[in-house]
Amino acid sequence: MNWRALFARQEFIILLVLIALCAVIAIINPTAFLSVQNLFRILRACIVIGIFALGTLMVLISGGIDVSFPAIAITALYISTRIIVDTGIDSVPLAFLLGALIGLGLGLINGVFIGIFRLPTLIVTLGTLNLFRGALLFFVGSERIRLSEVTTNLADASRLNLITVPLARGEASLHFTFALLIALALLVWFILSRTMLGRAIYAIGGDREAAERAGFNIVRTQFFIYGFVGLLAGIGGIVFGILSREADPFSIVGTELDVIAAVVLGGALITGGRGTVIGTLLGVLLITVISSNLVLLGIPTEWQRFVIGVLIIIGVGIPALQALRKRRLRVQTA
Amino acid sequence: MLRRLLIAALLLSGILGVVGLAMAQDATPGALFNVTNEYTMATVVKVTGIAWFDRMEQGIGWFGQDFPSVTAFQQGPAEADAAQQVQVIEDLIAQGVDSLCVIPFQPETVEPVLQRAREAGIVVITHESSAQQNIDFDIEAFDNAAFGRNLMDNLAARMGGEGEYTVFVGSLTSKTHNEWVDSAIAHQIATYPNMTLVGDKNESFDDPQVAYERMQELLVQFPNLRGVQGSASTDVAGVGQAVEEAGLQDEIVVVGTSLPSIARDLIPTGAVDMISFWDPAYAGYACNMIALTMLEGQMPASLLDGSGLPPFLSFGFPNLPGYGSMSLVDGKVFYGSAWVEVTAENLADYAF
Structure with a gap:
């Protein structure tokens, strides 16, 4: 791969932006930014948004968009918590299993509308976003559950760390669910790049009709995509609950745009057919560094939204410009 | 004559009442005067089924025990919803209750229905709604400025009166939060000169996650931070979690308004280090006590017409x-x- 090809890849550009941003922050506020404490803080903030982003990546590659995953996540978290409280089986693996199953079930509902009825993905998931959340609040409950009030093991999971580093004042630790993010990233990478299913997902997003003619089963693939995204969302919901130590039915919803932004910044095309796990993780890291570190530069919170907005426009704009230039070249040569 | 004696007794006991503050927990406060008339007294809460108002219902229960001729009960919508609360009040007016104690979800939304209640001759008392008209x-439960000063005294005592501290509010527009924090800061400047406020007021939007993330930033931003005063009930939960994860529980003092059910694992x-709140059981009791005083015609006339009142009047239970x-x-x-x-020390005494 030559330099030109490297620069044409958005993953490489986003890496450069990330390095440049970190360098600027590190120069201005080195003691605060370049600390173990801050590194672990950034990585921890990546966990939930990262898990959601992996699902979103898969949907974007297939040419769709899913905005319902936050509702799936909070529904999975809340119902799982209620089941655990009501049955008294206070188990962390059970929480993850329940969360994954509820997420899968809700995701398959999206799959039915999208795969069988062939409705536009944005419309369907906008609908189910409100449907799932409304049903949760109306039928299940709207009361915030503080995990330590009703569980022991689940509440203690928030204190389970991969690494703890003693500091001059206090300590810094990295939560065990970070390993889960890495494992899920590897799984999604494997599916996308090492299986026929992954080929099918790229193919549908590239050109649906061509994929159909090539013999890919589109309905089955879409069922897999939306079911799997639901499953990831369910797991992400449980992780969110453990990290935040509570199940609050009003949380998570509202994070969808940051997640989609991270994936798009990471090089996934909103029109489908392109996107990588590594790019997505870089996009998540970039969004997280912006939203949690600009304050170290003394930049007020409102400006963080502004900077994220600018980056998204640039992130989406660069590939669009490249596509435009290619088309012009083709027209000229024709 | 009897009435004047009663009022005198009320005033005197009001002064003594402060001494009675350190009373045992879950005992009924005890009837102040005998009531033989039968009254139906309703308390309407924002929402039923949450720990806060379950606790208030206990206080309403004590009130019923202390005044056996009174039927006192609590009702409220199943969801915190202004329209549903209005409906509950409408139904109670139709049932012909003698008094209503309302904790409005949206003060302005209940104004018309409270007006109808008063027109129907019902005594109307509200709680947590100091701008209510009808x-x-x-x-x-307390004067906000005094409450804020008390939090600052607790913070300062635990910080040894020196070091950097910061404050959290739900939002810059949350009236009570800012009253607590403003009076606390003014009190610190006047009383604890070796303490320093760092940063602006931090907004948590009543979300423990926001408080948590903001506190993590503050720990990086101000490495010498030694104290935090929270305002929203969820502030200390988020802040405390960040402090705990940073292993700084012995270095940083966290005080604030909260409930044991929110901060229990962190205390x-x-x-x-310390949370403060008011006990809804006593607030509910006090609400009904004032209503009963009105119904019995025991309310001092000067309080009713507002004429020539001294700025502070000792009156109470x-x-x-x-x-x-x-x-x-x-x-x-x-x-x-x-x-x-x-x-x-006393965390176990509170279930809500």
């Missing part, structure tokens, strides 16, 4: 912790001094 009286470890001595402001709003302080 009421006989409103009762507030024993020292991640949160001696056996009701925090409401022994109350001040009346603008002729409408009673302020008690009914805050409760919870630390690791």
